[in-house]
Amino acid sequence: MDALNRISAIAAPAAAGVPLPYWISGFALIRAAAITFTVTTLVAIAAVVTSYWKLQHARQDELVALATRDAARQSFVHVEAEKQDIRVYQPLFLDLRRRGFVGTENRLEWVEAIRQIQETRRLLPLTYQIEPQQPYKLAGKVATGDYMMRGSRMTVHLELLHEMDLFHFLGDLRQRGVFTVQDCAIRRAASAGNAPLAPGLTADCTLNWLTLTPPAALRQGVR
Template identity: 50%
Template sequence: MNAQSVPGKKKAAAAVIALPYWLREFGQLRLAALGLAAAAGLGAALVLTTLWYRHDAADALAQAQQTRDAAYARFAHVENEKQEIRAYQPRFIALRARGMIGEENRLDWVEAVRQVQERRRLPPLSYEIDPQQPVRLEAAVGLGEYRLHASRMRLHMDLLHEMDLFNFLADLRARSFYAAQDCSLKRLPLAQNVANAPTLAADCTLNWLTLTPAAPAPVAAAKKGTR
């Protein structure tokens, strides 16, 4: 039996010796290879984690910048509104005192016409006022929450001379706001033996202007279902 076993051992030894040197040394390098693979995996995980945190930080920074920009825009808007209020408040108060802002007051207009007529000692005049209508402007004008309206007055008056009309319109403008749409003058026949008789007749169309708050948008009624 010993004689037969010796050749088998020699064959096994010969097989071991025939292996490449790097494969024979793999057993000694296995732990180092495993450690290297583990270190490489850990390094890759750390890199991915760092990239994720960096991306998340970039998103947080962008959101913070957007919040800051929005806050700055609101602040700038408030400051602009404050400056506009300081600049236009005196003018607004003056317009409201003269009846330009708010609901129209036709009694004030009629009273202004009467007072100017009496002060200038003009002949009797007549007028009629149409219903109030919204005004459509050709160019856009920033009116804020207000809308421009006008009430048309058709005015007829007799005059001693042309300056009576100009003085009447100037005095009327100093008391309220209107836009003269048109005026026409015609000469009257001369009255015989009448002192201070009118020589001219004027027909004017005036538009009395008011700025009224815009009506709030209608709220849609809730639909009621039936079962």
């Protein structure tokens, strides 16, 4: 034990006299600067990350704003186009509605129109028959929106003094409604004579009265 104590006593001063490395012994001089540098670096990194995140978020907001602006512009253009269409087509629409084309079918007006035309034009007696209304398919594709095209077939037999009676009848009738002429056959009257009011011709025509029925009438079960 005495020998060990003597060896320790000799070695201790020797160990105490070994100089430390310069980067350890001099750290105390730069400790404050190192801490400041570390904190500054962390703050800078956090600032860069935050700025990048905000930049990406701003770009997304910009894209959303541009999309909203484009949608608003398209909506504005669409509204302006609709206004222009209304200005152009409203007079025609009002005229068609006045003539009974837009709306529900009104056969009483047709009957009254035929009676008035016959009296005004002084036509010979005529007979007609109107069939139940049915959905009407046009030859071409026509955009009618929610409205449905419907038609009622009418067969009419007329006794004519001359061909112009038929043309006048159809022309006047066209001012009271919208219809298509499916067919029309004119024949010489079998009882044609020399009497002033004797019919010289007979005409048998098939007409299709058309109406553009609105959605409300369709929901109510128009037949």
